[in-house]
Amino acid sequence: MSISGQASAPAAGLPQRWTGNLAPHRLTILLLALLVPTHAAFAHPWIDVFGPSRPLYTLGFGGIVAGVDSTGRVGTLLWPHSGAFNQIAPADPANATPSGCQWGIAGGGKADWLSGAAWKTEKAGPPSPESAILEFVSSCAALKATATQTLLVSPKNGLMAARIQIDASEPLGAISWFQQFAPVPFDRLPLALPVALPQASCGFASFFDSQRARLYQFRPAHPGRQDWDHARSLQESHATPAEWSSFQDGAWCATAFSTREITCQFGDGEKRPHAESAALGQVGVTVTVLPASGRSPNRAEVFIAFGRNRTEADKALDTALKQGFDALQSETQAEYAALLSPASPRLSDNADKQDRALRDLRVLFAALDSKSGTVVAAPAAQPPLCATWPELSAWTALAWHLSGFTDQAARQLQFFYAPLLAKDSRTGTTPALPELLRTDTASALPSFVHNPASTAWIVLAVVQLARLSPPDSVPANALSNYNELVLPAMQYLRRWSTPSTGGPPPGFDPLPVRDVSSVSNELLYYLGVQGSFDMATITKQPPHPDWQSWQRELEALLRFRMVNEPDGWDLSPTLSAWAAMTLSPADPLRKAAVRTPSGLVALGDCPIPTLPPATTTILATPDTFDSALDLVALFHPTPHKP
């Protein structure tokens, strides 16, 4: 929508009258001066919504997801799936104490952590592109030692396991393990704000069961004053482990080692070798694994399991301890290999791009919530972003489809069935589609953060997947997608469109952090209407009678911009790429000029952004958005010509 000299219609429902006089007021000027954006754009619209994101190596697939940094320190762990809450307490930059979960070497009354300056990482990441595990090799010149860490996550068993092997020319101190879990029950009310959960919401108590040589860190559901007072009295009275199970279910984290010869020290300095100990709140725990005799004195293995209560966590831990690390690793690898098998034909077609595809698929599978069928944006990052949005879902569905995971692509689209078909009980209309959705379709942002145009991405994804099907056949789920996604999405877009122009209303833009009118939203509307026509043709359904006039209105808006904005359009690279991929060759909009870092480019020539090639052995995995784009570029390098 443009207000350059013509009457403009606000969003439906708001009264307005053109006064013909925009003589500004003093207050106006000062307020508007406050709101002029001054900063460069985000790399992706929503990736940094919770704060500058530090990507970590991804560990896991379809269940628990962990993010590991280049030193082997686990910084993020989402349980029970990628859309859930981070169970690890965030690091405090002002505090020099260790954070996350990591190995170290005890000596001189303190531990030398592998994330510290004394250790240098030689190698990090999966040992091979199709590997389900992560391996880190670090060396310490002062100790003349090399440490090899192996980490794995078993989605089947709902646990994480880590092994360290130290090779040193001289005897070393005992191996130490640090962990600071701050459990969060997965069924707590999600916070619809782009901020991390505060300390009050995470963690509750930790205690050590010396008889079973297990460490527990947990939080009951909705703890109140009574629970905290009870926990305090248990701590002060050095209660038995059984007494700690008196709290109601919530989130429990149980840790055990392959040896029972361990001592435990809590963050408050209390050290009770082989005796019960406990601490309240978010507390770091250091476990010292006493040197074992035998062939591998410098090896240690830890198993961490989760559950809603102690019994569940213990059960998973018992299974893992019985199985052993090597068997668990083999089982996990076999599961992962089976998961990747549908991609084999595609990978064999692109042998020299195989590593890249496997890296991207690794990220997508880690981000996948197997229950809902959607991926989330950056589960392994710090801080994690465990939500999705329509554009991410569109690119991911396309990436799944092109990689050979057609069922997964269908499930990604079906994720939006529920939000689009929902009805408000009072008004009977579809509630506003959230900008960021959790895996249970709840909103990750307040409802006033809303851009109706983003819904068009759902239509674009449905259409593009249908177009990629063999020309002679109508995809099996095309008709259901048309009825349950395309039609509701188009009704939604129409309901929010401006009555006089058919264009979108001002929609939320993360760059200025407020509603704006933009050519991106108009183009999305246009592509959506055009796509719905195509979808009607593919499914042999009559198009809605309103669509033709609507398409003409939108085309007029965009043509007006083409003529009157010679400096080019400001579009995101991904929207430009999708438009280039889907606009017909004869569409005049392909000639629209788009501003890019390298100058003006015709919309029809905009490429799909790709990731830079991996040039070093140490490269943190990209986020889901980047990986999806990369997969599409890999398997669909030329713009599609319908």
Next chain:
Amino acid sequence: MRLRTAAWFGLLLAALLLVGAGFADRQLKTATHPGFLPEGMPLYAYTPDLPLSWLRLSNTALSKNLSDEARPVLHDMELSVRRLTGIRPTPARWRVWLGGSAAAATDGRNWILCAHPGLAARAASWVFAGGAFPGAQLHQAWRGGYLLLSSSSALIEKALAAPPVTLDLPESLPPDALVMELRTPLRARLTLTPGGQLPIEARIMRGAGFAPRSSGPWKAPVLSGNPAAILSLPDAQSAEQLATLLKDISLPDFSDGLFGGLVTRWSLNRLPQFLSATGPLDAPMAFAFYDLSTDSGAPLPRLAAACAAREGFSKFLLAPQNANKLLPYEWNGCAGWMFPLFGDQFSLYGFQRDDTYYLATREPLAAALASASQTSRPDIEDDAVITLDWKRTAPTIMEGANWAAAHELLPETNQKDLDAAFIPVMRALSKCGTLRVAGRWTAEGLLLNGVLADGSQQPEHKQ
């Protein structure tokens, strides 16, 4: 005969002993200073005569409302005191056991009380070898005639080592007055006189750098529509000084992420400078808070502001690109504009009506302000006026607190805890009428005088 004489003598002796004991008790209870409390506590409180304050407070409307709405809360508090001390708390029993003077401090988790008791507590302490009250949960110690009671042994030890507490007490402090001194995040003192509408005097101090206002009376812009709270200021100097005074209050750190971007991209960190501009914005202004809604998933306030117009406005014109961002609006013949922020739930709607500029965050509120009947505005001599309608404020606070509790954002507090104590107290407060205070700048800060709860209902904002 001799027996009768002996009986009279015995009675006389008993009477003399009683009078002597009473005199001794009274002397023992006389405190020369508030007492000994740990240094560096965020909040201190003191009263020269707690039983008298207590008695007079119990006769106020606030106390009556608390009894009606929060009876279980009061009962629980009484029971806690009884369990700690073995005594059912009443003003008379307090005076017998702990005397009049009482000073206390808290860090939010633990508390400590310092009293100057008379014979009863000292005798009990002598009998029970140091402890005036039974119970292991109550830590006790004596120092120089003062009895220290605390929930924490660490606080007792700090108080035993500290010098006599220095409080910024007002001159000629009435015996029933309650003084609360806040030391962090900002330095402030509140003196409450129990009785009637609960008159209060508050002083917010920041050392130096403030200047009393020198200009004459002013008229505050009217913000109708039943706001919950209104702040009216006469000029830019007052706004700037108020911003300076409050800047020590640290807000949640949203420096990263979307909210961090919001503060920067909206230039909210430059807002105090804009408000304190000594140019054409140097005019009487008012800010109103109406309510808070959590329907969107996050607390969203409904706000309005008004500012008296000044001459020389026409030379401030928007740059063409900024003008294009406005949507024209009109209410009740008043030309205005709309600047989209977050849809219709929170955007900026502005217009001018006669000699006042208005700004609102919701369109219906802007329409109401444009259509409200004009009322006469009296002259104001003070430097700041604050009005808070408890009937509308308390539900807002409850909604925010309920939202926070449901999302487990409150430390060690869940919904059940709120319902047990905080919500009943808020309901009692909602029946207390209106808080009205007026402020004047001094060289050290802001001095406020007014009433905490006038018991009246406030249909329209009036100055």
